[in-house]
Amino acid sequence: xxxxxxxxxxxxxxxxxxxxxxxxxxxxxxxxxHPVNVGRKVPHGVILRTVSTNICGSDQHMVRGRTTxxxxxxxxxxxxxxxxxxGPDVEFIKVGDIVSAPFNISCGRCRNCxxxxxxxxxxVNPDRPGSAxxxxxxxxxxxxxxxxxxxPYADWNLLRFPDRDQALEKIMDLTMLSDILPTGFxxxxxxxxxxxxxxxxxxxxPVGLAAAASAQLxxxxxxxxxxxxxxxxxxxxxxxxxxxxxxNGDPADQIEQLLGVREVDAGIDAVGFExxxxxAGAQEAPATVLNSLMDLTAAGGSLGIPGLxxxxxxxxxxxxxxxxxxxxxxxxxWAKSLxxxxxxxxxxxxxxxxxxxxxxxxxxxxxxxxxxxxxxQDAPRGYAEFDAGAAxxxxxxxxxxxxx
Numbered sequence: 001x002x003x004x005x006x007x008x009x010x011x012x013x014x015x016x017x018x019x020x021x022x023x024x025x026x027x028x029x030x031x032x033x034h035p036v037n038v039g040r041k042v043p044h045g046v047i048l049r050t051v052s053t054n055i056c057g058s059d060q061h062m063v064r065g066r067t068t069x070x071x072x073x074x075x076x077x078x079x080x081x082x083x084x085x086x087g088p089d090v091e092f093i094k095v096g097d098i099v100s101a102p103f104n105i106s107c108g109r110c111r112n113c114x115x116x117x118x119x120x121x122x123x124v125n126p127d128r129p130g131s132a133x134x135x136x137x138x139x140x141x142x143x144x145x146x147x148x149x150x151x152p153y154a155d156w157n158l159l160r161f162p163d164r165d166q167a168l169e170k171i172m173d174l175t176m177l178s179d180i181l182p183t184g185f186x187x188x189x190x191x192x193x194x195x196x197x198x199x200x201x202x203x204x205x206p207v208g209l210a211a212a213a214s215a216q217l218x219x220x221x222x223x224x225x226x227x228x229x230x231x232x233x234x235x236x237x238x239x240x241x242x243x244x245x246x247x248n249g250d251p252a253d254q255i256e257q258l259l260g261v262r263e264v265d266a267g268i269d270a271v272g273f274e275x276x277x278x279x280a281g282a283q284e285a286p287a288t289v290l291n292s293l294m295d296l297t298a299a300g301g302s303l304g305i306p307g308l309x310x311x312x313x314x315x316x317x318x319x320x321x322x323x324x325x326x327x328x329x330x331x332x333x334w335a336k337s338l339x340x341x342x343x344x345x346x347x348x349x350x351x352x353x354x355x356x357x358x359x360x361x362x363x364x365x366x367x368x369x370x371x372x373x374x375x376x377q378d379a380p381r382g383y384a385e386f387d388a389g390a391a392x393x394x395x396x397x398x399x400x401x402x403x404x
Contacts, residue, residue, distance in 0.1 A: 005398070006074045006146035007379045012065025015380050020074055023047050023142065023150035025087050031072035033140030036126040043089040046154040048081025051098065051168075051401045052175040052373075053144045055382050055394040057205050057272075058308050062136055063383055066274065066315045069136035076145030076396075077103035077133040078178040080171065083158075084148075092155045098167045099158040100355070101151050102347035103179040105131040105141055108156030119344030124152070130344055137312075145379060147398045159351050166359065171402065172366035172373070173358045175395055176210065181354050181365050183306045183345040184210025184270070188218055190341035191266035191304035195219035198259060199266040200251070200296060202289045204232035204243070206369045206393040207306055208270035212241050213368040215266075217357065224258060226251045228276065231391040239368050246278045252296045265301055267293035272307030273316075273324070284317055287326040294329060299336040306345060369393040373402040 006020040008031075021028060027040040053076050062069040079101040083093055093099065106113045106121035112129065113121050120129035125139035134143015142150065151157055159177065161167035167174055184207050193199050193215045201211045204227035215223045216239075225236040226244045233243040244254035252262040269289050277285040278292070293303050311324040320326070333340070357363045365371075371393045374382050382394035395402065 002148070004146055004148045005376060006143065007076060007376065007396070009062055009069055009073045009075055010071055013063065015063055015075065015383050017377055017379065020142070020146060023148055025150070030140065030142065031070040032136060034126045037140055042150060042152045043087040044154060045087045045150050045152040046083050046090055046093055046158070047085040048079065048099070048101070048149050048151055049084045050079065050081045050144060050147055050149060050398045052080045052171060053146070053396045053398065054078035054175060054179070055145075055379070055386055055396065056179060057207060058135070060383070060387055061274065061308060061310070064315070064387065066313055067136045067310060068312050068314065073134065073136070074143040074146060075134045076143035077135055078175070078180070079133065079144035079149060079151070080175045080178060081149065086154065090154050093158055093160065096164075098161045098164050100161070100174060100177040100351060101133075101144070101158055102351060103132050104344050104347055105133065105139070105152060106157065106348070107153050116346060116349055118346045118348045132344070145376070145396055147376070159355060161355070168401065170358055172371045172395065173364065174355065176365045176369070176371070177351045177355055177358075179347065180206050180210045180369070180393070181214070182347045182350040183207055184212070185214035185217075185350050185354060186345035187211040187268040187270060187304035187306035188214040188266070189304070190302060191268045192302040193218045193220050193266045196221045197265040198222045199224065199268065200255065200264045200293070201225045201268045201270055202293060203227060203270035203307065204229060204236050205270065208268075209236060209369045210365060211268045211270050211304075211306065212236055213239060213363060213365055216240065217363050222259065224255060224264065229389045229391070231389065235370055235391040247280055247282070249279050251278065251292060255296060263296055263298040265298055267297035267301065267303045269293055269303065269305045269307040273309045273313060286316065286321050287328055290326070291329045291332070294332040294336065294338060297336070297338060301336075302339040302341070305340060305342045309342070371395050373397045
């Protein structure tokens with residue numbers, strides 16, 4: 001049987017390249033695999049040879065030790081690959097297809113999937129609605145930061161690229177379709193971004209930059225990005241965004257200098273539960289971004305919240321936050337009639353349209369997020385540099401499809 005190498009979480013701050021079993025059409029036991037899923041048959045699945053697989057900020061939460069992820073968990077939920085084997089029940093996906101796998105696994109058969117709510121599928125995770133590859137409490141589906149990976153319900157889940165040569169030519173953009181581009185786009189859509197609107201994106205990491213680029217695609221007149229990291233803010237400015245450094249204080253004050261008013265039409269949280277306060281030397285304060293967005297979003301507006309929030313954070317500053325309970329100024333949101341959208345992005349709602357936007361040069365997402373290809377062996381370095389604040393989206397190249 002062929003070998004398979006993968007990136008695994010070992011301990012807080014440590015990832016390693018390990019040898020891991022080659023995928024089969026039956027789920028095996030392993031770190032994080034739910035016991036109910038062990039032995040589950042996957043005749044509807046395919047095996048991919050990984051073309052590209054990206055390091056995500058969501059992975060960093062686990063690697064920092066800020067979740068209950070078990071040691072040995074194979075990481076990676078942003079997967080693009082070439083089909084090398086199909087299960088007996090796969091009808092439309094063929095060997096040789098180049099495909100994007102949405103990070104959220106869905107069955108296509110349950111009530112939620114049929115309603116387009118693929119981020120909260122009822123059949124793929126025995127613990128709760130919703131699942132993902134290589135992620136804590138998501139059913140134990142093996143991650144895709146590996147040479148080979150299994151994708152279940154392939155006819156339903158996979159987005160096939162129409163032309164192999166064109167796909168490989170634009171692969172650094174297309175690899176973003178598995179997660180961050182649809183996620184950022186979802187944040188912008190649910191925040192109500194439209195033609196002529198003004199928007200504020202909290203966070204200039206890859207998802208925040210994807211949200212900013214998406215807001216531009218949707219016709220926003222002004223997109224403002226806030227962060228503490230000057231290199232990441234410079235990356236936002238590189239494609240036409242305005243920026244504020246929240247280390248300098250309340251972003252509303254800086255927004256007023258840019259717009260003449262202290263509020264925007266649409267607010268997007270691309271930070272999540274490891275948020276820090278505003279001002280020089282600010283410490284972690286996980287409700288800061290949400291409360292700030294309620295202050296600076298105009299009455300009747302909406303907040304899109306693609307940033308990750310969790311129910312278990314052992315590294316949180318207080319007991320309430322360790323259970324996902326934050327001190328929110330909900331009264332502010334109520335008084336201003338604000339709308340909120342949280343949760344996993346339903347990737348399949350957007351990925352085909354965004355694929356077409358990439359193929360027809362309507363968005364250059366790889367350039368916007370400063371995508372950089374590195375080898376699978378260099379993944380520990382990529383994780384360390386990303387955690388240190390590098391203004392880079394690291395794309396792993398396990399099988400040599402990409403130009404490093």
